[in-house]
Amino acid sequence: MLVKDIMKTDVITLTANATVEEALHLLQKNHIRHIPIINESNHVIGIISDRDVRDASPSFLEEHNNRGILTRTIKEIMSTPVVTTHPYEFFEEVASIFYQKEFACLPVVRDKQLVGIVTEKDMLYAFIQLTGTHSPSTQLEIKVPDQIGVLSDVCQYFTKRNIKIVSVYSYPDPKDVVYKILVFRIQTMNPMPVVKDFQNTDYQILYPYWEDNHEF
Known part of the structure; x- marks a missing residue:
């Protein structure tokens, strides 16, 4: 799955001024948490989060005395430089960036132009799609x-039972490095x-x- 398949293309932006x-x-009206900051060429030059704006805004008790804070420009609080991704980057690569950098969103850029944005919520939705948890199915962990050939051998058991495999992925056995865990979602209500x-x-x-x- 590619970034272009999960990103939002209707991106709300602001300029540095x-x-x-x-x-x-904008954050409150559109129920969003991040806004890319662009220049006149649609290049991403910064990004702000709801936390950045909240930290820069006066509290209710201070609002009348510090109204001038709200007139500060975005360039004073935005984060820069900005890490971006590409529409044809793989979902798994972007997930690694989210994890390692502890990001909540990434602007998507092509030929230096902002073309979309991908958020944590988009990544979670993509994970649901990839694992097949959105469709009626049963999960098996084996x-x-x-070693080579194990996946092919295991799949034969589902073929013999005429069971459709919705999705499959694997992860290392946390207790023994010579084993791994295969996670299947199969289209049957009686496994x-x-x-x-x-x-x-x-x-x-x-x-x-x-x-x-013979009971689960």
């Missing part, structure tokens, strides 16, 4: 050796037959848990 009051109004099939293999079903009395 806009005031804190203007930014506050512990397998981390018990295929789970039972795996009981006769060297693969370990971690979820759903299957006991000897």
Whole structure:
């Protein structure tokens, strides 16, 4: 999945000469948390967050005495330089940036032009789409050796049962580096037959848990 598939293209922006009051109004009116700051060429030169504006705005008790604070320009409080991404960047690469930099959003730039914005909420939605949790399905977690051919072998068990795989991903076993966990979402409301099939293999079903009395 690419950034262009999840980004918002209707981006609300401001120029560096806009005031804190203007930014506050836009944030509240549009229920957003970030505003890219652009110049006359539509290049991103900064970004502000609702926290930046909140910190720069007077409290209710101070409002009458510090009204002048709201007339400060955005360039005085915006963050710069700005880390951006590209429409054809992979979702996984951007997720890594969000995690490592602790960002809440990234402007999307192509040929130096602002073309969109991607937020934490967009990333979470993309994760839901990639994992198939938005569709009716059942999740299976299977512990397998981390070696070539394992995924192909495991998938054969679903094929034999005529079960459609909605999504699959893997992560390292936190307790043993020679194993990994395969996470499947399969299109069946009764996973018990295929789970039972795996009981006769060297693969370990971690979820759903299957006991000897054949109950989850």
